[in-house]
Amino acid sequence: MADFTPHTVEETREMLEFLGLSSLQDLVRNYPVEQTFPLLPLAGSGMTEREVLREVEGWARKNAGASSVVVFRGAGSYEHFIPEAVPALIGRGEFLTSYTPYQPEASQGLLQAIFEFQTAVSSLFGMDLSNASLYDGATAAAEACLVALRHTGRPTLLVSEGLDPAVVSVIRTYVEGVGCRLVRVPMSGGLTRMSDLEPLLSEDVAAFIGSIPTFWGTVEDFSGFREALSGKGALFLLHANPHSLSLLRSPGEWGADLATGEGQPLGIPMMGGGPYLGLMTASRSFMRKIPGRLVGQTVDREGRVAYVLTLQAREQHIRREKANSNVCTNETLLSLAALIYLSLLGPEGFREAGASSHANAMKLRKGLSEIDGIRILHPDVPHFHEFLVEYPMPAREVSRMLLSRGYLGGLPLEGYSGPGGPNRMLWCATEVRTGAEIDGVLSALREIMSGRTGK
Amino acid sequence: MPPARRYTKTHEWLVQSESPEAWNVGISDFAQQEVTDVVFVELPKVGRQVPRGGEAAIIESVKAAFSIYSPVGGTILAVNHALDGDPGLLNRDPYGQGWIFRIQPSDLSELDQLMDEHAYEQFLSEGGGHPEHG
Amino acid sequence: MKEASVVSPSGASGTAGTRPEMEPSLWSLSRSGARGVRPVSTPVPGDPPGLPPHLLRERPLGLPELSELETVRHFTHLSHLSRGVDTHFYPLGSCTMKYNPKVMDRVPALSGFSDLHPLTDEEGMQGFLEALWTLSELLKEVLGMDAVTLAPAAGAHGELTGILLARKYFGSRNESHRTEILVPDSAHGTNPASAAMGGFTVRTVPSNPSGHIDLEALDKTLSDRTALVMITAPSTLGLFEEELSEVVRRVRAKGALLYMDGANMNAFLGVLRPGDLGFDIVHINTHKTLATPHGGGGPGSGPVGVKAFLAPFLPNPRVVRSGDRFHVEESLDSVGRIRSFLGSSGVLLRALAYMRMLGEDGLRKVALYALLNANYLRKKLEGVLPGTGEGLCTHEFVLSARSLEKSGIHAIDLAKALLDAGYYAPTVYFPLIVPEALMIEPTECESRAMLDRFAEDFIRIVGLSRTDPDALHHAPSRTPVSRPDEVRAARDPILADPLRDLRR
Missing domain, CATH: 3.90.1150.10 (Aspartate Aminotransferase, domain 1)
Structure with missing residues (x-):
């Protein structure tokens, strides 16, 4: 059995003695005693590294991964294509085994990398700013919808039929609790037409969300959408595949207020569906309204350039039930992968x-x-x-x-x-x-x- | 502290502006010290109705957010946009240029329930409580 | 030379340390025309056919241009300017910064996992589904629950899932009048934030002076409007609810559900099961308890266990077994989808390997040694600063630096001096209910030698508050930067490198 507790028998005995205890079991004497130490037959007797690798390799071999199909x-x-340098660099222990950089002085490398990620992603999306990541593309889109609902105080979201149905499901799950209504904007001939959007626009509409490209592969022409929406006081949201933005007109160029995306195509393996990388970008007027962590550039006491987590007053650990979102853990390591990927490809x-x-x-x-x-x-x-x-x-x-x-x-x-x-x-x-x-x-x-x- | 300023137990002040219909609201010097450096003020929308004690604005420091409660019920007449560009005004001049919003009280009798300067100082000296985290 | 981890255990004196050099920004290193890795051997020339010009991007991509080696050096240098569990003792309370065994990194990297498309036909992913199903079974066992969802991407995502489950359950029973969620004042900020996101009203239950839920206050807040009571056990003060069974009894009597925030499960893994304690819903943070790496803030994973009556409402899609086949299914009763695909497999497969390696005895050892280390270090620091609670602590403990305020020293100053001494810092200013809090969690993975060394340095640093408070005010002096100006960062935020706008 593998063991990650370093104590020798002698050390354990001495430490217990120091505490005036006679056994490790004494440490839980304040616990609800009748329920302690349940039997755990499924957990088994433990394995060595080699044995556990054998077992998981058996499971891995049964799958039709890209190396076999x-x-x-x-x-x-x-x-x-994922350059080998991506896993090699994100696997460095200083990144892999660090926590959210709450102590900036001991986390400058990670903070600078997140700042650079924000720079690359906002640039790719043609938007003013990006946060430090959310769970995946779908939750990022859902969080953007929540921003729109809060910002406008209106109850209706117009969702293009071009949006990935899984993303739409997640949006529905997220907004149902806050009493909001989803209205589908149908496509005709594979595209969302202004003539289908306009009749649905009303004073109730918080935002329209469209997709670049659509789930069905088509590339939409969003000309005039921004004007039509802001004319009614509604926000314009776009959900984009970042890989496509290498060629396609970016959300910023279409005039989006908030733009989200699934960052998986940027150097992250398919991995059966996760963990992936939620991208959220915004125009500057939404800087204090978006969820998730943000890294800012500042100076230290001697005027050196330094990086810090900033605008934290939006977040759950300060604002609690009034926070922009409950998000705490994000996908920092994968944002680092995306940044390294973009930097390697140029x-x-x-x-x-x-x-x-x-x-x-x-x-x-x-x-x-x-x-x-x-x-x-x-x-x-x-x-x-x-x-x-x-x-x-x-x-x-x-x-x-x-x-x-x-x-x-x-x-x-x-x-x-x-x-x-x-x-x-x-x-x-x-x-x-x-x-x-x-x-x-x-x-x-x-x-x-x-x-x-x-x- | 100039006279005729009235205070709440949550450390907001209220003072008459150009007419009895228009009163400026801000936070006390004690409160700005407790908040430390203000980095952002979320101002209310002009025209909004707020009840007495209702949350009207939010003040953010680096590590905290504080709710600003309206000392009286009424309609927001104006907000201090100078705070958008320079939130530090709230620290440097809490009773002057650091005012937050102007309100038209819907019921002037509510003013009677606020503390005058003397009572507020007494309140502070008795421990006074800390501003509430928003 | 750019090396952050050159500090010796004797740092934090009055003398200024040596600061490692900062790394220039990626954009300042960019050289126009430089190429790194080439993705294709034969690039397609010209504009893409079939895409009309008005659909193409005009704005520059703004990406940096570097050679592969320049990119590798840049990020290697950045890694030197950060600290992880692999390089430093990381006593960050409530974060469970334990060792992440290296073999676990190999597991998700295997062909058949890493290169598996999430929407592969079921017959092409039987091994993957079996692995996830096996993890669910193991989690059901240690949580004492009847069903598990692996979908939540993090602890807070698990909380949201639990809250949506409660909403759906009460909806199915025509009890939608239950619109309130009760959260103790000592809870993580994610609890009230999750409750609000789920559309519930949050009501706070105060703690009594010893840090436990005040039963009288609980009675006053509980009503037939209560849907869910969220409890962190042990509490963020590192205390087990003295009268947990009484809390459970009172909540049940009102017909509300009980949620356990399992963030602190390192205190009782294999020793107690939330299901046995009477909880209906629980989440476990794999990146805390099950040793998956924190990755600088993520990815994590927050599987949720529930009692049988809540199983029909679990998120879509789910993995089910029939005979020796595994299927991915959706249910109409479900709260719906909470993410695009099944779960954070790359994290979950690591957790699976960890549980398989430890086995029954190993799982128990996690909690017992986490408790041993925390209690040992706490006793070592006894009398240095006042702490919370009497008797034994659980896997972490809280000290208050309030007594140092008279010398102008705050918790943050101690934290910064600990960075100079070669550690990561404890959690400071949390929980909010303890003034000048320092929350210390050593985990089971640290040796006695490390705890002794840390205690010595901690005591020496607290001593400096009397003898040389200025040294503490100026700390840290051996890190790449001194304390950043956070007010400036927040007043006029710079959130992207302005140099990007000069790139093509």
């Missing part, structure tokens, strides 16, 4: 990754369009690196057959409303896909589809 699935989690590399993702997805889409029985949806609408297709059979079946051929194909959209449906599939290709892999999955699909038509 070729991934063409996105829908909120993406396989991107503007040129980041653009190259985005352009290759787009090119690969478009190549895949063209190939799919040439297969009999597969219909491409929204063929004339701009897409980034995901797109929808429809089969004459359940997409779940297609997915199963692809998996047996070594491909994690697009996401089957059974149970999804809007542009979803049982025969539809959301495909994705990022910069890591090779021409051979794309050709391979296309030929597997041709086989599957011809088997189907041959029946």
Whole structure:
């Protein structure tokens, strides 16, 4: 059994003696005695390092990870190239095993890194400022909605159908308690149109939230949204995939008041769904309204540049029930990963990754369009690196057959409303896909589809 | 301390401005010392109705936030926007340029329930209590 | 040379220490045209086809341009300017800064976990689901609960989940008139903040002078409007509720639910189970009790355990077992989704490995040695500064530096001097109900030698408040910077490097 208590038998005995106790059990004599020391049969007898690795390796091997299958699935989690320097640097003990930098003098390195993360992310989003991170993209979007509800004092949120349904679910969970109403803004032809938004705008609307790109892969034109919304006193929120912002017009350029995103595509492994990185950016007028930690630049007593956690009076440990949010733990280590990733790629590399993702997805889409029985949806609408297709059979079946051929194909959209449906599939290709892999999955699909038509 | 200023037990002061319809509200010198350096003041919206004792503003220091309660019920007539750019005014000149908002009392008889300067000093000397964390 | 951890145990004297040099900003190191890692071998030339110009970004990306080596050096230098458990004793109260065993980092990095897409078809993630399911079973056992959700991303997220569960449960029973949540005044700030986020009214229950919930005050606050009573056990004062069973009895009699904030579970892991104590909902912070790294503030994870009657309301999606197969399911009764995917697997898999390594006896040792170390250090510091509570403490203890105010010394000055002496600082000014509080939590992982050394330095530093208070006012003198001007930082915040605007 592994043991992380360093005491020798002799030390334990002496320490107990110093305390006037005769056994370790005496330390819990003030506890509700009749309930102490329950039996824990499942916990077992403990393991060595080697034994525990054997066990978890057994579980790991049973999964279709990207090292054993070729991934063409996105829908909120993406396989991107992660430079080795990212895990190597965030694994340094000074970062990995530190706490929230409440003592700035002993945490300048971490504080500076968070400040640099805020700089890189706000810049990427084209916004004035960024916080130090939230749990994931969905909770960041939900927190942005709560900011809008508090700021406007209005009860209605307009949510574009282009937003990831999982993100919408989280927003619903978060805002239900505070008595707010979610209204869906439908898409037509894969896009949210001003003509669909305008009739829904009223004095009740706190904010509209749209997506860059949409969950369905399309790229929206938000021209005029900012003006229409502020004309009614409502806020304009955008939820963006940061990888797409290498090419696409940023939330700041569209005039967003608050913009959020899922930071996973920035150097963070898919890891079965977490931990991920919630990004929250804002225009300066919302500086004191947003949740989460903020690092600011200042000077020390001798005038050296120094970094500190700032605007803490917004936070739960000071404001308690009147705080902006209950958030305390965030995702600092992953914000560091994102910063290192962006720094390693630089503007040129980041653009190259985005352009290759787009090119690969478009190549895949063209190939799919040439297969009999597969219909491409929204063929004339701009897409980034995901797109929808429809089969004459359940997409779940297609997915199963692809998996047996070594491909994690697009996401089957059974149970999804809007542009979803049982025969539809959301495909994705990022910069890591090779021409051979794309050709391979296309030929597997041709086989599957011809088997189907041959029946 | 100039005369005719009235005080609450939560350390706000109230003094008549240009007319009996308009009274300025701020915090006492004792309170600004307790708060330490003010870094931000969240001002109320002009036109808002506040009840007597209702939270009308929030003052933030680096490590704390304090609620400012309206000494009387009424309508907010104006707020001191100079505090937006220079919240330190509240520390440097709490009875003058550091005023927070101007209120039109809805019931002037509520003024009678406030302490005068002498009573407030007495209150402080008896321990007076600390400003309440918001 | 930029080295932060060069301090010797004899620091914090009147003489100025040597300050390690600060690192220039990433943007000041940027060289136009420099390249780091190339993501693709053959970049796509020209503008992306199919994306019209009005949808493309015009604003510069504003990212820095460096070589790979320059980036690596920058972040390595930054690491030297920070302290972690790996480099320093970290007695930060209420944060449980224990050793994070290195083998645990290997687990989520395994192929099949790290590269697993969260929406993989079930047949492609059986091992992953089995691992998570196994962790749930182990947590059910140590929590004494009937069901567990692994979804919450942190303790506060777990609290919000628990509060939403209470709302949904009472809604299902037509008891929506229960709109209040009771929180003791000694609770973490997250408790009232979570309650408010869940749409409840927060009512504070005062503590009595010994730091326990005042039963009379509890009776006055409890009513048929009470939905939930949130209790931190042991309390943030490091005390176990003397009359916990009485609190439980009174809350139950009013039909309200009991929530345990498990932030302090290091005090009783394997020794007591919240379920046995009568709690209906509990969260455990894996980054405290189960040794997953804090990562500079996250990621953490806050699994929530509940009694059977609350299980139908747990968040979506959930992992269930039928026979030897594992499935991901959604339920209509659920409070809904609280995050995009299943959970913070990278953290949870580490926690699983930790629990498997320790086993039954190892889990118990965690709590017993956490108590031993805290009580030992507390006794070593007896008479130096007044503390709270009588008799034994739990896994942490609180001292008050109020008596030093007459020499102009505050808790923060002691904390800063401890940084010079080669430690991280205790938690200061928390809990709020103790003036000039210093909250010390040594954890089970520190040796007696370290505790002895820390006690000596602590006593010496408190002594300086009489002999050389100026040395304390000027501390820390061996860190990269002296005390930052926090007023300036908050009055006119600079939240991004202005140099970014000069980049392309």
